Amino acid sequence: MDLTEYIQLVFSDYTLRTITLGTAILGAVTGMLGSFAVLRKQSLLGDAISHAALPGIALAFLFTGTKDTNILLIGALISGLIGTFWIRGITAKTHLKSDTALGLILSVFFGFGMLLLTYIQKQPNANKAGLDKYLFGQAATLVESDVWLMAIVMGACLIVLFLFWKEFKILLFDKDYAHTLGFNTKIIDVLITSFIVMAIVLGLQTVGVVLMSAMLLAPAAAARQWTNSLGIMVFLAAVFGAFAGVIGTGISATQNNLSTGPVIVLVASVFVLFSFIFSPKRGLLFKRIRLIQNRNDLELQKTLTFMYHIVESHQNISHPHKIRILNNFRGYSKKSLNKLVAQDLVSVEGDLWSMTPKGFEVAKNLYNQNKDND
Amino acid sequence: MEKIAVKIDDLTVAYNYKPVLWDIDLQIPEGVLMAIVGPNGAGKSTLIKSILGILKPIAGSVSIFGKPYKKQRKHVAYVPQKGSVDWDFPTTALDVVMMGTYGKLGWIKRPGVKQKKKALEALEKVGMLSFKGRQISQLSGGQQQRVFLARALVQDASIYFMDEPFQGVDATTEVAIINILKELRKAGKTVVVVHHDLQTVPEYFDWVTFLNVKKIATGPVKVIYHDDNLTKTYGINYKVSIQK
Numbered sequence: 245m246d247l248t249e250y251i252q253l254v255f256s257d258y259t260l261r262t263i264t265l266g267t268a269i270l271g272a273v274t275g276m277l278g279s280f281a282v283l284r285k286q287s288l289l290g291d292a293i294s295h296a297a298l299p300g301i302a303l304a305f306l307f308t309g310t311k312d313t314n315i316l317l318i319g320a321l322i323s324g325l326i327g328t329f330w331i332r333g334i335t336a337k338t339h340l341k342s343d344t345a346l347g348l349i350l351s352v353f354f355g356f357g358m359l360l361l362t363y364i365q366k367q368p369n370a371n372k373a374g375l376d377k378y379l380f381g382q383a384a385t386l387v388e389s390d391v392w393l394m395a396i397v398m399g400a401c402l403i404v405l406f407l408f409w410k411e412f413k414i415l416l417f418d419k420d421y422a423h424t425l426g427f428n429t430k431i432i433d434v435l436i437t438s439f440i441v442m443a444i445v446l447g448l449q450t451v452g453v454v455l456m457s458a459m460l461l462a463p464a465a466a467a468r469q470w471t472n473s474l475g476i477m478v479f480l481a482a483v484f485g486a487f488a489g490v491i492g493t494g495i496s497a498t499q500n501n502l503s504t505g506p507v508i509v510l511v512a513s514v515f516v517l518f519s520f521i522f523s524p525k526r527g528l529l530f531k532r533i534r535l536i537q538n539r540n541d542l543e544l545q546k547t548l549t550f551m552y553h554i555v556e557s558h559q560n561i562s563h564p565h566k567i568r569i570l571n572n573f574r575g576y577s578k579k580s581l582n583k584l585v586a587q588d589l590v591s592v593e594g595d596l597w598s599m600t601p602k603g604f605e606v607a608k609n610l611y612n613q614n615k616d617n618d
Numbered sequence: 619m620e621k622i623a624v625k626i627d628d629l630t631v632a633y634n635y636k637p638v639l640w641d642i643d644l645q646i647p648e649g650v651l652m653a654i655v656g657p658n659g660a661g662k663s664t665l666i667k668s669i670l671g672i673l674k675p676i677a678g679s680v681s682i683f684g685k686p687y688k689k690q691r692k693h694v695a696y697v698p699q700k701g702s703v704d705w706d707f708p709t710t711a712l713d714v715v716m717m718g719t720y721g722k723l724g725w726i727k728r729p730g731v732k733q734k735k736k737a738l739e740a741l742e743k744v745g746m747l748s749f750k751g752r753q754i755s756q757l758s759g760g761q762q763q764r765v766f767l768a769r770a771l772v773q774d775a776s777i778y779f780m781d782e783p784f785q786g787v788d789a790t791t792e793v794a795i796i797n798i799l800k801e802l803r804k805a806g807k808t809v810v811v812v813h814h815d816l817q818t819v820p821e822y823f824d825w826v827t828f829l830n831v832k833k834i835a836t837g838p839v840k841v842i843y844h845d846d847n848l849t850k851t852y853g854i855n856y857k858v859s860i861q862k
Contacts, residue, residue, distance in 0.1 A: 283707065407726050414717050418703045424670045425721030426691045472708045472753040 250494060259384075260497055266386040267489030267508060269394040270447050273401055275463035275485025277443045279478045280436050282464040283416050288343065289328070289437075291457035292350040293444045296327025298357025298453050301378050302364060311374060313390060313449055320378075320445045327353050328441055354453070381452030381505035383493065394446055401439055405478070412436060413474055451505035462512035463488065469523035488512035540580075545610055547573065547580050548589060552607035555599045564596035621683075623648040623777055623808040624669065629678030631661070631668050638664045640832050642678070646810060648776075650825035651803040653813040653839075657852050660830040662812040663699065666779045670696055682777065692722060695775035697766050699782055705755050711765045712750040715740055718772030733772075740768035745794055760791030767795060777808045784815065796822050819843060 254264050281290055297320035304319025305311065327349050334345035361375055377385065405412070414422040415432045423429050440460070447456050467480035492508030521529050550573045555561050570576045581597070584590040589603030599607070624646040631639040639661040646652060654662045667673045669680050671687050682690035695718070718740070719733040741747045744764040749757060757765065763783055770778055784792050799809050799822075813819065819826060820839055828834035828851040835847045
């Protein structure tokens, strides 16, 4: 199937359209909120929250006996929130560091959740099958009402971001200072954290408990590479997240129904990898290129300065000198000499070089400049 | 008699079991440029944070111009320690300085043209106008400190609390900062600075508080800045040559 065919299919096929829309919205919401988690250095919080949601799903099923997604997600939301606030409680009240608290809550809640799942498996209840889809997610089960729910959360998230943008920014950058300005940092904090929990719970059906944190982190980590503005970062993270959802769904739908959640996460990871290497300001590739360029420039300047010192002692600046004497200078290479010739700073004839008037001026200014900096 | 800008009574603060500040009584007169000196762990930063309500004291009270801090926020500006924030945060120098206007704006309202103008003025004052669009991680330590100072200037306060504004800055920046502080004092503002360099205290400040968990002494530099108080504060026989 080629791309145009697939795109036509997305618009004509109800199921595929629902899933594509759902994963796109989910990616956008988690991308936006993930930016805040990453900037607060709470990257692992997402992992802990998603794992902490599992017992909530199981308990909601045990208490109500239904498999209705909304009810199960409410269970997930409650236990996710409990897990989150316990983590905060542990770090505030004990000497344990936050990574310890996160690991503790993650494994205790996840262990309890798995215990409940195996217990449910053994129940003589025909309705039981299918809860384990929350472990790795199953995008195929998305229906229109699920997508509506995601859209509503996204709308609420956009409104809150728009209203409290300045408050979020100052809390992320300098919490104590925000407090002295009279902002109730606890309220802002709870607001951000609640939305992060909500986004995670929303993604459990599609991506699952185990991989959900990647949805939060990957788009944000990729976006951070491309910009130094918070607004653009949040926007880009949303775009990356949405595209990861759409492309991931596409790959999974066209390639023998590969499991959608993992494919989306892998696509998002490819975005991260690409950004790490190719982003112009922070990317490894351009950083490396800039480094080499800088070194070459400096080497060239130093060679020119060395020549200047030789030329300086003669009346006639264009007096030719043997190329051989340049060998005494460590930074000298045939290549750098050629470059200087190409820039018309030096001219070469046979085994003699001489400085052009232009070269003399440039070198003189370089030298003066360096002397000023000393 | 001069007005009292900050009045602290019986202030006691503890992080865990051990008190960091014990029974502090302190009055800071209006219009002084005051240094708080003391060894590491003496509670200098803690004192400022308790005055500003960032830390909750176990006992004691703080009043700013006779009223509790909560009612006087708009008269107080704060320069935290430079190391307390992540300078890789995606934002520019101008944007950080704009944060100084957030307090007076209150919730939800966004900074506008007026706030931007103020921020640019403050950047100019600290000599950082040409760096306004610079990503903050690309600034040197001294420049970052100036940005923090500009952010406090934007607050247009009557009292300024600064936590080690001279830490890790070069001589040029130090001079630039102290000149601004002296200007603030000339304008009748009260400036309280956590300071580490004992040699420069007499040159920079006119008021000093010696602190080491307890308050050792407070008063005019000319009167109380002598070896006796330094020894009491630092516990070693400290000799400092004071140029008069």
